[in-house]
Amino acid sequence: xxxxxxxxxxxxxxxxxxxxxxxxxxxxxxxxxxxxxxxxxxxxxxxxxxxxxxxxxxxxxxxxxxxxxxxxxxxxxxxxxxxxxxxxxxxxxxxxxxxxxxxxxxxxxxxxxxxxxxxxxxxxxxxxxxxxxxxxxxxxxxxxxxxxxxxxxxxxxxxxxxxxxxxxxxxxxxxxxxxxxxxxxxxxxxxxxxxxxxxxxxxxxxxxxxxxxxxxxxxxxxxxxxxxxxxxxxxxxx
Amino acid sequence: xxxxxxxxxxxxxxxxxxxxxxxxxxxxxxxxxxxxxxxxxxxxxxxxxxxxxxxxxxxxxxxxxxxxxxxxxxxxxxxxxxxxxxxxxxxxxxxxxxxxxxxxxxxxxxxxxxxxxxxxxxxxxxxxxxxxxxxxxxxxxxxxxxxxxxxxxxxxxxxxxxxxxxxxxxxxxxxxxxxxxxxxxxxxxxxxxxxxxxxxxxxxxxxxxxxxxxxxxxxxxxxxxxxxxxxxxxxxxxxxxxxxxxxxxxxxxxxxxxxxxxxxxxxxxxxxxxxxxxxxxxxxxxxxxxxxxxxxxxxxxxxxxxxxx
Numbered sequence: 252x253x254x255x256x257x258x259x260x261x262x263x264x265x266x267x268x269x270x271x272x273x274x275x276x277x278x279x280x281x282x283x284x285x286x287x288x289x290x291x292x293x294x295x296x297x298x299x300x301x302x303x304x305x306x307x308x309x310x311x312x313x314x315x316x317x318x319x320x321x322x323x324x325x326x327x328x329x330x331x332x333x334x335x336x337x338x339x340x341x342x343x344x345x346x347x348x349x350x351x352x353x354x355x356x357x358x359x360x361x362x363x364x365x366x367x368x369x370x371x372x373x374x375x376x377x378x379x380x381x382x383x384x385x386x387x388x389x390x391x392x393x394x395x396x397x398x399x400x401x402x403x404x405x406x407x408x409x410x411x412x413x414x415x416x417x418x419x420x421x422x423x424x425x426x427x428x429x430x431x432x433x434x435x436x437x438x439x440x441x442x443x444x445x446x447x448x449x450x451x452x453x454x455x456x457x458x459x460x461x462x463x464x465x466x467x468x469x470x471x472x473x474x475x476x477x478x479x480x481x482x483x484x485x486x487x488x489x
Numbered sequence: 490x491x492x493x494x495x496x497x498x499x500x501x502x503x504x505x506x507x508x509x510x511x512x513x514x515x516x517x518x519x520x521x522x523x524x525x526x527x528x529x530x531x532x533x534x535x536x537x538x539x540x541x542x543x544x545x546x547x548x549x550x551x552x553x554x555x556x557x558x559x560x561x562x563x564x565x566x567x568x569x570x571x572x573x574x575x576x577x578x579x580x581x582x583x584x585x586x587x588x589x590x591x592x593x594x595x596x597x598x599x600x601x602x603x604x605x606x607x608x609x610x611x612x613x614x615x616x617x618x619x620x621x622x623x624x625x626x627x628x629x630x631x632x633x634x635x636x637x638x639x640x641x642x643x644x645x646x647x648x649x650x651x652x653x654x655x656x657x658x659x660x661x662x663x664x665x666x667x668x669x670x671x672x673x674x675x676x677x678x679x680x681x682x683x684x685x686x687x688x689x690x691x692x693x694x695x696x697x698x699x700x701x702x703x704x705x706x707x708x709x710x711x712x713x714x715x716x717x718x719x720x721x722x723x724x725x726x727x728x729x730x731x732x733x734x735x736x737x738x739x740x741x742x743x744x745x746x747x748x749x750x751x752x753x754x755x756x757x758x759x760x761x762x763x764x765x766x767x768x769x770x771x772x773x774x775x776x777x778x779x780x781x782x783x784x785x786x787x788x789x790x791x792x793x794x795x796x797x798x
Contacts, residue, residue: 305680329686341681343674354674357667358686402685 255314256281256410256441257302257333262311262321264294264301271297273465274311279410279443284436286444286452286473288486289462295445296338298462299412302443303335304328315410330358332409338418338445340399344388348379348398351387355402365405372401375431393424400431404440411435414445429455449486453477461486497638502757504641508714510753511652515707516730517737517745518659519700525676525740526696527590529599533581533606534704535727537574539720540610541705542712543618545570546625559628560647567709571702578701579694581606587690607727615720622719625712648710655706656746659699663742672696676740736778738791747789752778 257279264272271294279285289295300306302313304325313321320328343351352372356365373380376397382390390398396416403411416432417425429451436442436455446452453459453473461469461482469481476482516538523531548566549558556562585602633642663669671687672695679689711726712718729752737748755777759770782788 303684305683324688325683326686326688329684335684337681337684341678341684343677343681345677346670346673350670353667354670354682354685354687357671406686 254281255279256316257443258312258314259298259302260312260314262298262301262308262313264297264306265309266297266306271465272301272308275462275465275467276311277460277467277470279441280458281441282436282439283457284432284442284444284455286446286456286459287462288446288449288452288459288476288482290485291447292464293462294465295462296414297465299335299337299414299443299445303333303412305335329406332406333412334403334406334408334410335412336399336403336414336416338414340395342387342390342395342398342402344386346387347383348385348387348390349383351398351402352379352383352405355405358406368405368407372404375404375434376401392420393427396420396424396428397431400428400435404435408440411440411442412445413442415447416444417446417448417451425451449482453482493637498761500636500639502761503754504639504645506754506757507649507750508645508753509757510750511649512707512711512726512749513730513733513752514746514749515652515655515703515710516726517733517749518656518742519704520731520734521737521739521742521745522672522696522700524734525742526672526693527586527599528596529586529603530731531700532600532603532727532731533610534700535723535725535730536607536610536614537578537701537723538704538708538711538726538730539718539723540577540614541570541574541701541708542625542718542722543614543623543708544573544705545709546623546712546718549625549627557628558626563627563629563709563713567706570705570709574705574708575698575702578697581701582694582697587693590693611720611723618720620720622717625716625718627713627716629713644714648714651706651710655703659703659742662699668692668695732775732778736781736788738788740792741788741790744788744790751789 255278259275259277261274261276262272263274275298287295287298297306301308304320304323308321311321312319315331315333320331343354349369352369353365356368359365359368378394379397379401382394387395387398413432416428420428432442432444433455444452444456453476456473459471459473459476460467516534519534519537520531523529545566548569549562552565553562556565585606586599589599589602629644631642633640633645663673671682671692675682675689675692682689730749733748733752734745736751737744737746752774755774756770759765759773760767762773765773
């Protein structure tokens with residue numbers, strides 16, 4: 252019925268007096284990977300935080316499968332199936348790997364379903380299964396990113412927002428993470444991916460937007476964007 | 490002194506210290522939980538304990554006729570007090586603290602509202618009771634177990650067991666239930682919790698409920714144990730429970746339990762030691778605590794991170 256998982260219409264967000272988003276409009280079609288590119292401070296993270304309700308938009312509309320969520324509280328948005336994996340992973344460092352996953356499934360009402368989803372995440376990331384009793388803070392950066400994604404997969408989300416999943420990871424680990432993202436998408440998860448690493452993001456994504464100081468300046472199919480001179484110069488370092 | 494006499498004295502005082510420590514621990518838990526989750530020193534917490542004692546007193550007055558003023562009546566009064574005072578904790582959180590948290594107010598403002606809540610509770614009870622001592626009359630006697638000159642009453646045994654049950658219950662709740670895990674997670678990262686679908690405000694309210702209910706339980710037990718209650722009873726224990734929470738490592742639940750017991754045992758030991766005695770017991774106790782904190786500033790089980798107030 253509804254082919255669009257997410258629609259932003261002229262979304263504006265303020266951080267105190269700073270006008271962080273100046274009318275952002277974008278679309279994420281169901282089943283696709285859409286990426287949001289831009290340099291540091293362009294407003295990528297703010298865009299995700301506004302979508303997931305951590306910050307309230309001051310104007311504009313955010314529709315999640317046709318339903319306006321711009322006034323909803325963050326925890327209610329999660330129950331609708333929109334999951335945000337924040338920048339820096341933000342796993343609970345003093346809690347065990349298993350407890351982190353259980354909290355990812357906080358909104359599941361059924362304990363047996365929660366156990367089943369944990370098994371599913373363990374199949375996806377066998378390394379997390381080996382370390383399920385370990386305290387989250389003792390995991391390596393790559394494992395923490397896996398845990399953050401695994402935690403998000405606990406509820407089988409209808410839309411996944413990923414904020415800089417490659418940040419601070421070694422190139423080989425980044426490849427691992429990207430493969431996982433691709434796999435999640437091929438299994439049906441719709442993804443909005445924020446990345447500074449435009450090269451890998453455009454390789455994964457179907458469509459891309461470029462954000463500069465709170466405004467979208469460019470958009471297109473990722474294959475086109477990869478050829479665009481402005482992109483290659485500014486973000487691909489060629 | 491004869492060696493056996495010394496031994497008997499130690500055992501007897503150990504029991505006394507355990508009881509006192511139980512009260513401190515139960516109150517310290519609420520301090521520590523609230524601090525852990527929103528970094529607020531809830532200075533009204535001692536008064537919550539006092540209100541708990543009065544609610545238990547009132548409940549026993551109402552149900553005492555039907556249920557008697559023995560263990561059955563006391564248990565019912567204790568449960569009623571825990572539930573009502575737990576809800577009082579939620580009301581205080583929603584009215585006096587959450588609006589400030591929503592506005593991201595400085596911690597100092599929160600601290601001052603806490604002092605305000607303390608004065609409010611304290612004065613309200615003072616007016617309602619005309620500032621009088623109330624006799625917390627029960628039918629519990631002094632029966633118990635005697636081993637030589639050592640006398641441990643059943644009341645003492647039941648108090649220690651009841652405290653242990655409450656603490657084990659709390660431990661189970663914090664570590665085994667989803668809301669318990671959510672509480673621990675909120676203490677670490679509130680925004681991340683929102684992204685898990687956790688209603689943070691509701692979970693903070695729940696923390697206030699649990700902490701206040703435990704303090705109320707301590708208040709009722711103290712009333713039963715000492716036989717009288719008054720509006721001022723929360724002040725000193727509030728300070729001491731706060732101390733216990735810091736000694737144990739504020740924010741740590743096992744730390745609060747341990748800190749309370751250590752404080753209770755030190756105090757009773759102080760009254761018995763030569764050159765100390767009851768007049769100097771606080772000097773003795775706090776002297777040791779200062780030494781302890783100087784050696785380990787984060788408390789016994791506290792984490793070595795820098796906390797700002």
